[in-house]
Amino acid sequence: AQTVTQSQPEMSVQEAETVTLSCTYDTSESNYYLFWYKQPPSRQMILVIRQEAYKQQNATENRFSVNFQKAAKSFSLKISDSQLGDTAMYFCAFMPGGGADGLTFGKGTHLIIQP
Amino acid sequence: DTAVSQTPKYLVTQMGNDKSIKCEQNLGHDTMYWYKQDSKKFLKIMFSYNNKELIINETVPNRFSPKSPDKAHLNLHINSLELGDSAVYFCASSQDESSQETQYFGPGTRLLVL
Secondary structure (H helix, E strand, C coil): CCEEECCCCEEEEECCCCEEECCEEECCCCCEEEEEEEECCCCCCEEEEEEECCCCCCCEECCEEEEEECCCCEEEEEECCCCHHHCEEEEEEEEECCCCCCCEECCCEEEEEEC | CCCEEEECCEEEECCCCCEEEEEEECCCCCEEEEEEECCCCCEEEEEEECCCCEEECCCCCCCEEEECCCCCECEEEECCCCHHHCEEEEEEEECCCCCCCCCEECCCEEEEEC
16 A cells, blocks of 8 residues: 655745655555645645656646656645745645555645735 | 535534435546535545445444446435534545546535534
8 A cells, every 4th residue: 555645744934935745655666656736725626746756857837847866755845936826735645556546645735925 | 617516505403314415426437426525624535436436434333324326316315414524525536547547526515414
């Protein structure tokens, strides 16, 4: 079984700053995928970014990028030029190849963007 | 158009009752899931289902049962509700069970058992 650990229960930064959310995982799988999901107060789960483990290049989506260190089993999310609308819970998630077992989530990081 | 929808959004009921939460996806996906988010925001897979196979998380009590009338729907039935069942339940879908496919989540159903 795999585990996902998010060691920062809560973070707070000023608007326009850059913030990095950490995530580590443990697995014996060689083929897997990693995701970051955002959950704003509306409760909706929104995909922020995904990374295929076989790809060495770090994924980027506009202001969001990841630092994927496969050997260290680390998958951090960097948010540049943070905006008030980025305030939300952020969940790191793991899915092994095959996917039928569903996503394994970390406990989440509550990110607060201060004006 | 809503990709993954759930009804109801809120459900308040008494202990011991039987209730259902409906989920529908209009994405043409083959695989659907149910997740439970507890009061501490922890999300955990309950079921995954496609037209071939139901996979049940071993920690889910057998009072919970998914039922799929067709490929676009995966409803969650809960018998003999208990206080500990209070949570937010999310339905999700993906193109197939391959992890290459992103899962799209419904808006969640907040269940409160009194």
